[in-house]
Structures are given as C-alpha cells and as structure tokens.
Amino acid sequence: xxxxxxxxxxxxxxxxxxxxxxxxxxxxxxxxxxxxxxxxxxxxxxxxxxxxxxxxxxxxxxxxxxxxxxxxxxxxxxxxxxxxxxxxxxxxxxxxxxxxxxxxxxxxxxxxxxxxxxxxxxxxxxxxxxxxxxxxxxxxxxxxxxxxxxxxxxxxxxxxxxxxxxxxxxxxxxxxxxxxxxxxxxxxxxxxxxxxxxxxxxxxxxxxxxxxxxxxxxxxxxxxxxxxxxxxxxxxxxxxxxxxxxxxxxxxxxxxxxxxxxxxxxxxxxxxxxxxxxxxxxxxxxxxxxxxxxxxxxxxxxxxxxxxxxxxxxxxxxxxxxxxxxxxxxxxxxxxxxxxxxxxxxxxxxxxxxxxxxxxxxxxxxxxxxxxxxxxxxxxxxxxxxxxxxxxxxxxxxxxxxxxxxxxxxxxxxxxxxxxxxxxxxxxxxxxxxxxxxxxxxxxxxxxxxxxxxxxxxxxxxxxxxxxxxxxxxxxxxxxxxxxxxxxxxxxxxxxxxxxxxxxxxxxxxxxxxxxxxxxxxxxxxxxxxxxxxxxxxxxxxxxxxx
Numbered sequence: 001x002x003x004x005x006x007x008x009x010x011x012x013x014x015x016x017x018x019x020x021x022x023x024x025x026x027x028x029x030x031x032x033x034x035x036x037x038x039x040x041x042x043x044x045x046x047x048x049x050x051x052x053x054x055x056x057x058x059x060x061x062x063x064x065x066x067x068x069x070x071x072x073x074x075x076x077x078x079x080x081x082x083x084x085x086x087x088x089x090x091x092x093x094x095x096x097x098x099x100x101x102x103x104x105x106x107x108x109x110x111x112x113x114x115x116x117x118x119x120x121x122x123x124x125x126x127x128x129x130x131x132x133x134x135x136x137x138x139x140x141x142x143x144x145x146x147x148x149x150x151x152x153x154x155x156x157x158x159x160x161x162x163x164x165x166x167x168x169x170x171x172x173x174x175x176x177x178x179x180x181x182x183x184x185x186x187x188x189x190x191x192x193x194x195x196x197x198x199x200x201x202x203x204x205x206x207x208x209x210x211x212x213x214x215x216x217x218x219x220x221x222x223x224x225x226x227x228x229x230x231x232x233x234x235x236x237x238x239x240x241x242x243x244x245x246x247x248x249x250x251x252x253x254x255x256x257x258x259x260x261x262x263x264x265x266x267x268x269x270x271x272x273x274x275x276x277x278x279x280x281x282x283x284x285x286x287x288x289x290x291x292x293x294x295x296x297x298x299x300x301x302x303x304x305x306x307x308x309x310x311x312x313x314x315x316x317x318x319x320x321x322x323x324x325x326x327x328x329x330x331x332x333x334x335x336x337x338x339x340x341x342x343x344x345x346x347x348x349x350x351x352x353x354x355x356x357x358x359x360x361x362x363x364x365x366x367x368x369x370x371x372x373x374x375x376x377x378x379x380x381x382x383x384x385x386x387x388x389x390x391x392x393x394x395x396x397x398x399x400x401x402x403x404x405x406x407x408x409x410x411x412x413x414x415x416x417x418x419x420x421x422x423x424x425x426x427x428x429x430x431x432x433x434x435x436x437x438x439x440x441x442x443x444x445x446x447x448x449x450x451x452x453x454x455x456x457x458x459x460x461x462x463x464x465x466x467x468x469x470x471x472x473x474x475x476x477x478x479x480x481x482x483x484x485x486x487x488x489x490x491x492x493x494x495x496x497x498x499x500x501x502x503x504x505x506x507x508x509x510x511x512x513x514x515x516x517x518x519x520x521x522x523x524x525x526x527x528x529x530x531x532x533x534x535x536x537x538x539x540x541x542x543x544x545x546x547x
Contacts, residue, residue, distance in 0.1 A: 002218060003095060006130040006167050012214040013163050014232050016224040021238050023218055030237040036498035037235045039505070043376070044156035048133060051154050051189055052114055055082055055134070075187070075195055082136055085114035095119055095129050102135075103178065109147055111137045118174035124219040128211075132171040133189075142181035149175055152187040160188050160196040162206075168198040169207035227260060228253045230476055250274060254475050255304060257296050262289065277301035282318045291315045303471035310471050311544050360465055360538045365389050365425040368534075369459075370526040371437055372500050372519055379405040380437050381504055382519060383415045386527035387422065397527065399520045403507075412441045419455065427458045430479045430530045435459055462534045469541060483529035486536050490525040492518060497526075 002023060012019040021029075033041075076082070088101030099119030106113065113135040120128040132151035140148035151171035155164050168186040176182045186198040217224060226245045233239045245251075252258055252266065252274055265288050271277050278301035285294035295315035303310045365387060372382035383400040398418055400411040419427065429435070435456065442452040467477055474481045480490075495503075495518055503515040 002126045003129050004126050004214065004218065006170055009170055009211060009214055010163055010167050012217075013166055013210050015227075015229070015236070016214070016217055017226065017242065018236055018238055019214060020217055020222075020224055021241075024221060024223075025238065029241040031240050033237060034235060034496075034499065035502040036496070037237075039502050040156070040235075047156045047191065048154045051193070052085075052133065055112075056085055056114070075197070076136065077138065079139060080136060081111040082134070083112070085112035085134060086110050087114045088116060090117070095127075099129075106135070106144055106149055106179065109137060109145065113149070118171060118178065120174050120177050122215065124215055126215060126218055128174060130167075130171045130174050132168075135175070136187075138183070140181065142179040144179055148179055148181050148183060150183040150186060151175060152189065154189045156191060158191050158194075160190065160198070164188055164190075165198045165203045166207045166210060169200055169203040170211065172198075172200050173204065173207060173211075226251055226253070227263065228475075229260060252277065255297075255300055256474070256476055257293070257300055262293075262297070265289065274301045274304050278305045281322050282315070283322050286319070291319065295319075299471045304473045307473045309473070309540060312467075312469055312471050359468075360534065360541065361426045361460060362538065363425050364391050365422045366531075366534075367419060367422060367425045367427045368527040368531045369427050369429045369434055370523055370530065371434055372497070372504070372523050373433075373437070374405070374501055374504050376501075377405050379408050380441065381405065381408065381411075382523050383411055384520075384523035384527050385415070385418055386524065386531060387425075388531060397524045399523060401516065401520065403516070405508075408441075409445050412445050412447075416447065416451070416455075419458075425458070426460050427455075428460050428462050428530055428534050430461070430463045430526070430533070432461065435461070462530055462537070466533070466537060470537070479526065479529055479533070482533055486532060488529050488532045490529070491521055492525075495522045497522075 008019045008022060011022065086105060088098055088105055090098030090101050095117055096119060098117035102113060102116040102118065105116070114133070116132060116135045118128075118130045118132065122128060133154040134152040135149040136152055137147050138150050139146065142148040151168060153164065153168050153171065157164060165188070168188060172183050172186050182204075183200060186200055188196045188198060190196065216222075226242050226249070228243060228246050228251065233242070236242075246254055250273065252272065253263060255274055255277070258266070266272070266277065269280075269284065269288065271280060277297060280298060280301075282291075282294050282298055285297060288294075289297065292315050295313070295318050298318065299310065299312060368386040368388070370384045371380050372384070373380045379402065381402040385398040385400070387394075387396045387398065389396070400414045400418070402408045402411050419425070438452075438455065438459075441447070442455075463477065463479070466472075466482065472482065472485060474485050500519045500522055503519050506512055507515040507519075
C-alpha cells in the first residue's frame with residue numbers, strides 16, 4: 001500500500017525523482033543524513049512544538065503580543081477560538097485510525113484540532129494523507145453543520161514560498177473531500193511567528209496539477225530522469241546515487257548554468273548533450289535565452305568538452321563570429337539572406353572585444369579572508385585571515401574566534417586592528433558574504449565611516465574575478481569545486497560550511513574543543529583555497545595577456 005503524504009508531495013514539487021525513489025528506491029543507496037540536515041529537521045520540530053505549545057496555553061482574546069497564538073487571533077475572525085486544542089488519539093503510522101479519530105472530532109465541532117490526519121484513497125490504489133498542524137473551526141456551511149474547518153500549517157522557513165502554499169492547498173483539498181466544502185483560506189505560521197494567509201483560489205489549481213503528475217508517476221512506476229540541481233540536491237540523501245548516474249550519462253544538468261527551465265528549452269531545440277551545445281551557433285540560442293545566457297552556455301560547454309580553461313569571450317564576439325560565418329556562407333549561397341547577415345554584422349562589429357586588462361592586484365603582503373557564521377544566532381563567530389608576506393616569506397593564519405556569541409564585537413575590533421597592520425595589502429575573499437558582513441559589523445559596532453570605506457576599497461572578490469574572466473571545466477563555480485579542480489584539498493574532507501554551524505552549536509552546548517579545532521582548520525583551508533585560486537587565476541590571465 002502506498003501513502004502519498006504531504007511531505008512526499010512537497011518533495012515531488014521540488015524533485016519528482018526524489019519522491020519516486022522514496023517510494024520505490026533501494027534504501028541502501030541512500031547516504032546517511034548529514035549533520036546539517038539533522039539540525040534543520042530538529043529545529044523544525046522544535047519550532048513546531050513551540051508554536052503548538054504557545055497556542056495551547058494561550059487563552060482566547062489574550063492581549064499579550066508577539067506569540068503565535070495572539071498574532072493568529074488578530075488575523076482570524078473574532079468568533080474563532082483556537083485555545084485549548086484537542087488532538088485525535090492514534091498510534092504513529094496508523095493513519096487510517098488517526099483520520100477516523102480526526103473526523104470524529106470534526107463532527108463534534110471541536111474549536112481547534114491539533115495534529116490531525118486527513119486521509120483519502122484514490123482509484124490508483126494510492127492513499128492521500130496529509131498532516132496539517134491545526135484545524136481551526138470557522139463559521140460556514142458543510143456536511144458537518146454550520147461550521148467548516150480551515151487548515152493551519154507551521155513551517156520553519158522565513159518566507160511563504162510556493163512549495164508551502166501548495167502543501168496548504170493539499171490540506172484544504174483533503175478537507176474539502178471530507179467536509180464537502182472548500183475553505184476560502186488557509187494559514188501558514190513561519191519563523192519569528194510571522195503569519196500568512198494562503199489564497200486557495202490561486203493555489204488550488206497549481207496543487208492539483210502537481211498532485212496529478214505525482215499520482216501518474218507513482219501509479220505507472222515511471223522513474224523520472226536524473227537532473228542535478230545544485231541547491232535543491234545538496235541535502236538530499238539520494239544525491240550521491242543520482243550524481244553517479246548523471247556522471248555516467250555525462251548529463252547536461254552537470255553543466256553550470258543549466259537550470260531545469262533552461263534544460264527544457266534546450267530539449268525543445270534538440271540539444272541533448274554537452275557536445276551538441278558546444279557546437280551550437282549562438283544565433284540559435286539567442287532568441288530563447290538572450291545573448292548573455294546563450295554565450296555563457298556555449299562557452300561553458302566548450303570548456304567542458306575541451307576539459308581545459310578558456311578565456312571568457314564577451315557575447316558580442318561570439319555573435320560577430322557567427323555573423324561573419326553567415327556572411328561568408330551567404331556569398332557562396334546567394335539564396336540566403338545576405339542583406340540580413342550584413343546588417344547584423346554592421347550592428348555588432350563595433351562592440352569592443354574582450355578586455356586584456358588584469359583586475360587582480362598583487363602586493364608584497366596579501367590578506368585572504370573567510371567568515372564562519374551561525375545564522376540562527378545572527379552571529380559571525382570566526383573571522384579568519386591568512387596573511388601572505390612575500391617580504392619575510394611567511395604565511396600566517398589568524399583565527400579571530402568568538403567563543404561566545406557576545407564576543408562578536410571583540411573579534412570585529414581585532415579584525416580591524418589586524419588589517420590596519422597591513423594598510424596597503426589587498427583583502428581577497430570568495431563571494432559577496434564577506435563584504436556584506438563587514439558592512440553589517442561596521443554599522444552594528446559604530447565603526448567610523450572613513451575607516452570603514454577605506455577598508456571596503458581594499459576588498460577583491462576572487463569569485464567574481466573568476467566568473468568574469470574564465471570558463472572552467474567544472475560542475476560548479478563554488479570554492480570547493482574550483483579549488484579541487486586545481487588540486488587543492490581540505491584537510492578534513494568531510495567537513496562543510498553547513499557542518500561548521502553544527503560544530504559551533506556543539507561547542508556552545510558541550511564546550512568540546514575538538515569542534516572549534518575542526519572549524520578553525522576548515523576556515524584556514526577556505527582561506528588557503530582562495531589564495532590557491534587567486535594565484536592560479538593571476539598566472540593564467542598574465543600568460544594570456546602576454547600572449
């Protein structure tokens with residue numbers, strides 16, 4: 001018997017293959033859950049329990065602000081009472097019994113039902129099951145009497161994203177089947193007790209489409225194609241298995257820049273693999289993707305096929321080459337539109353070629369900067385600086401660490417003192433986060449404007465320098481992918497930035513010095529990887545410039 005739960009439907013919305021594998025896959029192919037995923041799951045449970053507890057303890061019409069219950073009460077009709085919710089009695093996993101117990105409470109007209117179960121069998125032999133966090137009694141007309149129920153869902157996210165609203169519509173859909181009346185609204189409670197209405201008239205059709213596709217996939221046992229989407233796949237336990245398949249197929253989704261939507265567009269153009277994309281004329285892609293994206297896709301495919309770095313060409317140069325080829329071919333084939341090709345060439349040939357200028361500064365001393373943060377605590381707890389001193393031939397790492405979150409201001413001042421010891425040294429970093437953090441800390445700790453602005457003028461984003469100048473045969477332009485392609489390895493191969501969040505939590509809870517040591521080594525290796533990448537890029541561009 002197959003149970004299609006709201007979680008499985010949520011996963012299908014994000015990745016159809018994941019839901020298929022969760023139902024039919026070989027569980028031995030799943031990787032153990034990473035620590036950061038376990039942390040997210042526990043944080044979600046804690047958040048949900050906290051909201052339910054405050055709702056349960058909050059009397060009707062309580063005036064105390066800033067609790068989920070009181071904020072929700074301000075949004076609900078005055079006659080709605082969410083105090084003292086009652087839960088159906090069932091054992092975990094016995095969903096049909098839980099659904100019957102929920103139905104009994106609905107028939108009794110209980111004002112607020114906590115942890116209900118909604119259940120519906122389908123003709124495909126797949127049972128639909130959903131777990132809204134609360135059912136709230138509203139005035140209205142249904143087969144229950146002069147009341148209906150509205151679903152309320154608690155999620156750990158910060159924004160009411162489409163996925164959450166589709167799942168709210170799924171709850172409402174099963175409620176409609178049971179009470180024979182569609183609620184006009186559903187509710188989401190997110191982090192920081194923010195409350196959002198869900199417009200079911202808008203989201204119900206989208207949910208029905210996703211549900212129908214999911215039911216068809218499961219009923220026909222049709223295994224969806226592998227597609228590697230870096231952000232969505234990163235915490236999935238099926239990632240290693242799917243990635244191995246994609247590598248064996250040389251799947252085009254491994255190419256940076258190929259999103260699901262762009263992949264569908266490429267399929268419609270009959271471009272199914274990296275080799276075909278590398279040979280595609282830019283004028284074929286330009287009408288679909290625009291000139292910039294078309295240029296990026298083609299050049300990325302060329303670097304991958306050649307398995308070597310190539311200097312990034314401006315889109316105009318690719319277009320000029322295409323137009324020149326078209327002009328030459330039209331002179332041999334008069335039936336082609338030579339006038340059109342010539343006009344296109346006239347429009348684009350004046351665009352300047354790729355710049356040979358080098359934007360990577362060098363210095364007798366260079367600083368490489370990386371930050372570790374705990375977003376839930378809103379603290380940047382490690383400001384790591386690697387100082388490369390070519391005068392004294394030294395490489396020194398400075399881990400400026402806040403052993404307690406309240407020490408953030410202290411390490412910020414230590415950072416300012418350290419970088420002022422090298423006033424002429426450029427400060428290299430990877431990604432925008434370091435600059436954004438410096439701005440935040442400067443504002444938070446009242447750093448003088450003159451000092452702060454001079455500091456920012458020294459920052460150089462190596463990531464931006466890479467993507468602006470070269471194309472590399474990599475699956476991602478993350479620091480790890482780039483540095484490992486160059487042969488650099490982290491000393492603790494399994495530690496990630498996300499895991500450092502868990503390690504810092506472990507330090508705060510247990511005062512385990514090993515956790516801090518792992519974080520500091522990881523941060524130092526990030527700084528050294530940035531140094532390694534910057535050095536390679538400078539040499540590559542210098543060689544090209546001289547050539």
